[in-house]
Amino acid sequence: MPELNGITVHPDCRHFRGDVPCRPNKEHGYQCADCPVYAPVRQRILIIKLGAIGDVIRTTPLLRRLRQEYPNAFITWLTHTPAILPAGEVDEILKLELSAVLHLQARQFDLLFNLDKDKEACALLGSIKADQKFGYQLRPTDGVAWPVNELANHKFLTGVFDQLSLQNTKPYVQEIFELCDYDFRGEEYLFDNHQDKGYAWDALPFGKHVGLNTGCGDRWTTRLWSDEKWIALISQLQQAGYTPVLLGGTAEDERNRRLHDATGAAYLGTFPLEQFINLMHQMDLIVTQVTMAMHISIALRKPTVLINNIFNPYEFDLYGRGQIVQPDRQCVCFYRGSCKLGTSCMEDLPADKVMAAVEASFPSNL
Template sequence: MPELNGITVHPDCRHFRGDIPCRPNKEHGYQCANCPVYAPIEQRILIIKLGAIGDVIRTTPLLRRLRQEFPAAKITWLTLTPAILPAGEIDEVLKLDLPAVLHLQQREFDLLFNLDKDKEACALHDSIRAHQKFGYRLHPEYGVAWPSNALADHKFLTGVFNELSLQNQKPYVQEIFELCGFEFTGEEYVFDTHQDKGYDWSGLPTTGLRIGLNTGCGDRWTTRLWSDEKWVTLIGELQQAGYTPVLLGGLAEDERNQRLHAATGAAYLGTFPLEQFINLMYQMDAIVTQVTMAMHISIALRKPTILMNNIFNPYEFDLYGRGQLVQPDRQCVCFYRGTCKLGISCMEELPAEKVFAAVQASVPL
């Protein structure tokens, strides 16, 4: 190992930072020459998964397999949303920006996994040195996303042809594992509940099983939305049966949740920063949600998830045996569409009674 001014330095250690003291030095005063927690790096792994938040969350099961296969690896993750990742489980979390790109392009990795088809992610796949690369690269002639190797063919093709996507019967996490050369064996998400933050939830009801109702779905695919009338009916059925519904959502759902609170008396505590919202969801006994960020958080928190789906392939979602997926009684004809071909979304054909029955089956009183 190199010495600087006669002092031993271990740049190959997973704890070593180079720009600031490492955690063992900060907390215990250890130095490299006699450090009892020296952890030499055997593999250098880079994951490129930029966003959105939900997609980043549902990629975290890969960490479990990587730690199992390569326990002495240093894992670096490049993303647009570093705050959502469990920093304690990843050696280095980098936000996509120019300094991070310049830094990574001067390094070398043993394994590189690019799980995004964004052009910038594919360009990084091509420009960062690694002994083995998986996922997506740029087509050398046409500059579009292209499979890095044959392992990525299936996931690539289901993303560019709706017909193949409709035929797919593999959950997203299984597809990601296979793209990386692994067999998926039910690895759970790696996620922080933020329970250690000490948030004050004294405003939450303390009686009955709390059923979180995430009432929004973002503005990209509004065909997923359920009407206020349906939510009011579901809330009434939950209350009558002895459950305690709690309204959940962000700023986009605040007005709707205020209306639903006024109409039904269902608990609503307001909107919160992401980490606090995650911890609020952790206080629930089950979550009712459409396909949106809250769905990924609910699955990651290992909550029974009652998933309302219409426009996506239902095989894409793995609830890990907790909860149920419910769909409208009418067949949806708007696969991955933001507006309904027929004028009125088939989500209105999903009866509240059907969702209520799924809650009862998932978390019986």
Template sequence: MPHLNGVTVHPDCRHFRGDIPCRPNKEYGYQCQDCPVYAPTQQRILIIKLGAIGDVIRTTPLLRRLRQEYPNARITWLTLTPAILPQSGGWIDEVLKLELTSVLHLQQREFDLLFNLDKDKEACALLGSIRAHQKFGYQLHPQYGVAWPVGELANHKYLTGVFDELSQQNQKPYVQEIFELCGYEFQHEEYVFDTHDDKGYDWSQLPQGRPRIGLNTGCGDRWTTRLWSDEKWITLINQLQQAGYAPVLLGGEAEAERNQRLHAATGAAYLGTFPLPQFINLMHQMDGIVTQVTMAMHISIALRKPTILMNNIFNPYEFDLYGRGQIVQPDKQCVCFYRGSCKLGPTSCMEDLSAEKVFEAVRVSVPLA
């Protein structure tokens, strides 16, 4: 038991900070000697998942398995988007943003388990430069400087990411692939996510008394082959309104102009754009979500909302809706797998996905009372 000037100090405690007072000391005046909430760390685990917000969100089910296997572990997560990870509930002890200060101190530490779930070269380099007893995921190939699997567990997920043909043949959801890469059997563990209900946002302007259907009308600018035309959205909105639903337009700055047009054309509710925590809580007010494959899809699944997923260019097996909602696709087969522009011309096959088909999926997934 370490002592400094005769004072007991527990650097192994999950609450201990080392630079500032821990929360039990700040809130209750506890010190390490005879502390009633002393929580000694039994395992040290590092997760490296930097990538897009949606990919970070859909990796959080892994936390449930890790907490089940290692309830007294100190879990550290390195990412580009710390704000999207759960800040309460004891799921993660330390959330770090990828920057020089984080890298410097991680390279001076030692972990029992290290999971690198990104093929970014900086993430792979970190796996090689941080000490850990067991490493999973991706590393840098020592001769060629490209991402490379760490052991056989990572082979499947690695190969589906580098060969389109294997990706198209894959029938495993992303989360299952991630679990298997880490050596676990996926048992449909749910996402770990914060609804931000504690923020007290005022949503009195939302429609009342009818099931709210959130319509996320954008998809980012990387794969614009996912976009649906204004005409299709207007038709769907009219059908929802006539059936007794309350459509609510959702999106960020990139969708603001389109959503204003759709609001003007249909009267569908549109409250504007919001910071990410407030946008998440707005989505939490919905009874169902219609979205393309984009960040809002991951948020919807994480919030356990019935999700009507409009998909064309991705393998539908990649997405696990946890039995809530449906995947709807164009009637004709898409030939532009993971492409940002259509090979057949300026009009994407998404225009062959009818509003009626999407409406029927809403009707089945979110029944009217």
């Protein structure tokens, strides 16, 4: 073991910092020579999954398998959104910026998983040293993403050919596991519900809470359900004895205020991400479209009624909690931001159909 000036040092310990005292030293005065909590790292693993937030969330099941396969591993995760990751489950969370890149390029890893086809992510896979690499790399002659090995072929091809994407019957999480050379065994998300943060929800009415996430982002607006449909659903929920709660961010604030004024459905406003997550945690069931809130709902293990039209429904695994509902008219706008027919098929999704899914999915013990 290394010694400096006759003093034993354990740089391979998961507690060792190198630039400042480790926590065991700071809190208990332990030194490496006789430290009772010495924990040598056996493998060093890097995950590159930059964003968006929902994609980062739905990649966290991989952590469960890695901890099972490598209980003594030190796991590093590089991302655009460090705050969304469960800090207690990842040893080192780095934000994509120059200082982190320089740091990673000077290190050696046993396993490197790049799960993004962003050019910067693919370039990093090529410039960071690792014994085994999985996922996507940069094809130097063309500057485009390319599979590192045949394990990545399926996920790569469904991302570049709509025909193959439409034929796919594998959920995203299964595809990610297979890309990393694992079989998917139903591993759940790893996620923080922020219940320990002391958030108070005194303004939340009592009842069987059905959260209604009314937005879908601004990239694929063909997913939007009209105010009239939401009002019809809210009315049915209220008549059946449920307590609808309007959810969303700043982009949904105006719509949610309109819906509140029209129906009296509870609307508590907009909140920072952690607080919004905790508000969703108060719900008994969540109705949402394919957006960040959907991933949060699944991660919180909430029964989820997923409204979908433009995506392959096989992509989404609700873990047996909830249902996917789609318009009565077949959608012809796969992954399109505007409707080819001029009128979105979402107008052919009746509130009755969503209501039936809510009643079928609502927890029987509430």
